[in-house]
Amino acid sequence: MADFSIKPTLTGDLVVLRPVTEDDVPALLPMFDDPEIARLTGAHTDFDEPALRRWYGSRGAQDDRLDLAVVERATGRVVGEAVLNEWDRDNESCAFRICFTPSGIGRGLGTEATRLIVSHAFEALGLHRVWLEVYAFNPRARRAYEKAGFRVEGTLRGALLWEGERVDATVMAALAPEWGASGAAVTP
Structure with missing residues (x-):
């Protein structure tokens, strides 16, 4: 199994996924400033541009x-x-997360980006399982993940405390043997 040291460029019909850099921060700032995106992702943290530049500058x-x-x-x-993280080498699995600026939402870009990076996880990295969590108040994301080939595994009850209310998180995963069989994979 390969590790994550190689940072590929993955090309689809609508999107290109390439290594993120600190120079991308100005374009990504709307993602961190939007209250609805913060709610849908459960982000409680305020981000400032210098901290984001350091973070994205270190990803390579x-x-x-x-x-x-x-x-x-x-x-x-x-x-x-689009991010693969929480890598578990021994169990050939990792987590997946994806987030868009307001201008990138609702146009099919996320579905294609998801398929590209998850296909990379299975085909190039040799992973067996890619999992994610989606909050109950984000049914649009859940539908997009299902469309991309993820299946529901269970519920983390009360996983997020948002504005005084407990919100469940649904755990979803895609498995390599099912990914190819489901037709979810996109050929770059």
Whole structure:
């Protein structure tokens, strides 16, 4: 099994996924400033640009995760990020997360980006399982993950405390043997 030290560029019809850099921060800032995106992702943290520049500037040196910028092919604009993290080498699995700026939402970019990075996880990295969590108040994301080939595994009850209310998180996963069989994979 390969590690995450190689940072690929993955190309689809709508998006290109490429290694994220600190130069992408200005394009990604709307993602961190939008209150609805913070709610849907459960982000309680306030981010400032210098901290984000340090964070994204260090992603290329990480060999235990893969952080890719999502670039819309039609415009060349960075509209989000797709990440494989929480790598468990012994069990050939990792977590997946994806987030978009407001301008990148609702146009099919996320579905293609998800398929590209998860296909990379299975085909190039040799992983068996890619999992994620999605909050109960984000049914649109859940539908997108199902469309991309993820299946529900269970519920983490009361996993998020958001504005005084407990919110469940649904755990979903895609498995390598099912991924190919489901037709979810996209050929770059």
